[in-house]
Amino acid sequence: MDLNGASALVTGGASGLGAATARRLALAGARVVVLDLNEELGTNFASEINGVFYQADVTDPEAVGAALDVAESMAPLRVLVHCAGKGGTVRLVDRDGNPGSLELYDQLIRINLVGTFNVLRLAATRMARNDIVDEERGVCVLTASVAAWEGQIGQIPYASAKAGVVGMTLVAARDLATKLIRVSTIAPGSFDTPILARFSQQIRDDLGARTPHPNRLGQPDEFASLALQIVENKMLNGETIRLDGALRMAPR
Numbered sequence: 603m604d605l606n607g608a609s610a611l612v613t614g615g616a617s618g619l620g621a622a623t624a625r626r627l628a629l630a631g632a633r634v635v636v637l638d639l640n641e642e643l644g645t646n647f648a649s650e651i652n653g654v655f656y657q658a659d660v661t662d663p664e665a666v667g668a669a670l671d672v673a674e675s676m677a678p679l680r681v682l683v684h685c686a687g688k689g690g691t692v693r694l695v696d697r698d699g700n701p702g703s704l705e706l707y708d709q710l711i712r713i714n715l716v717g718t719f720n721v722l723r724l725a726a727t728r729m730a731r732n733d734i735v736d737e738e739r740g741v742c743v744l745t746a747s748v749a750a751w752e753g754q755i756g757q758i759p760y761a762s763a764k765a766g767v768v769g770m771t772l773v774a775a776r777d778l779a780t781k782l783i784r785v786s787t788i789a790p791g792s793f794d795t796p797i798l799a800r801f802s803q804q805i806r807d808d809l810g811a812r813t814p815h816p817n818r819l820g821q822p823d824e825f826a827s828l829a830l831q832i833v834e835n836k837m838l839n840g841e842t843i844r845l846d847g848a849l850r851m852a853p854r
Contacts, residue, residue: 603680603741603833606631609673613637613660613721614686616644618795619745622822623683623829625651630830633676637669637686660686660717666724678732682725682742683829687714687763689797691756707759714763718744722774722785730781739782741833744771746789746842752851764789768842775840784839786832791846793820813847820845 610627614620616638624634624647634653638644641657648655656672658665673679690710692702722742729740746767753761767787775785792809798819801809810819828845832838 603736603738603836604631605681605833607677608680609633609635609677610681610683611635611637611669611673611679611721611725612683612685614684614745616640616647616655618685618797619790619793619822619825620683620685621647622826623685623743624648624653626823626826626830627681627683627833628653630833632681633673635669635673635676637666660684660721661712663720663724666721670724670728674728679725679728680732680735680740681833682721682729682740683745684718684721684743685745686717686721687745689757689760692759693756694758702758707762710759711763711766714760715766718763718767719770722770726774726778726781726783729783730778734782737782737836738784740784742774742778742783742785743829743832744785744787746771746787748789748791748844748846748849748851750789750842754851755854771842772840779839784832784836786838786840787842788825788828788832789842789844789846790820790825791844791849791851793822793825795822812852813849816847820847 610632612620612624615624615636628634628651636648636655644655656669658669692707694702732739747764749761750764750768771787
């Protein structure tokens with residue numbers, strides 16, 4: 603897909619995987635809307651890439667719709683890269699012998715899985731109205747995680763949600779095939795993102811050392827590179843691609 607004359611929405615686009623992807627899309631010619639909750643970070647970053655920031659919760663249909671309005675006001679919406687998400691720890695039985703938090707589980711499922719469905723359905727509706735250009739109308743790139751297969755202890759809500767995204771991918775691609783919209787998912791392993799910034803360098807080094815090759819944390823631009831390849835390669839559809847350096851997570 604030629605991104606010149608197209609707009610793109612990147613959720614979670616103010617930092618980490620989303621920011622790296624937004625930057626790549628902008629360099630490829632797209633007008634990018636950066637959707638995030640962090641207004642200060644998002645506004646500053648969007649100005650760097652000549653994009654537009656929009657503050658929104660991915661589970662809010664009206665707010666996401668308004669962000670899509672902004673994208674379409676600049677150019678036809680042809681790309682969605684959905685990176686927004688949140689981690690959290692829930693044990694089935696906590697240290698005091700009580701049941702794990704249903705409230706936190708529900709919250710994390712809503713952000714990571716329901717939020718994905720919400721953004722995907724709304725973006726696809728806009729794309730379906732586009733003129734056909736070079737065999738297609740749009741491309742949607744979702745974000746899962748290796749936790750979909752090897753969730754660690756305490757990751758049960760996150761792993762459940764990301765497994766849901768993996769399960770959604772092929773069905774969504776088949777559903778949207780008649781609209782000439784592609785859907786694929788990236789499942790990253792351990793990446794050097796702001797989520798890890800709260801940990802010490804030693805912990806981050808240890809996490810990176812678990813990856814067989816390359817023996818380090820992944821870099822956000824490596825995720826962005828794959829996202830752009832999915833956008834550009836028309837035969838990438840309905841697939842979840844692990845981006846993990848052959849990592850298989852241990853139970854802890």
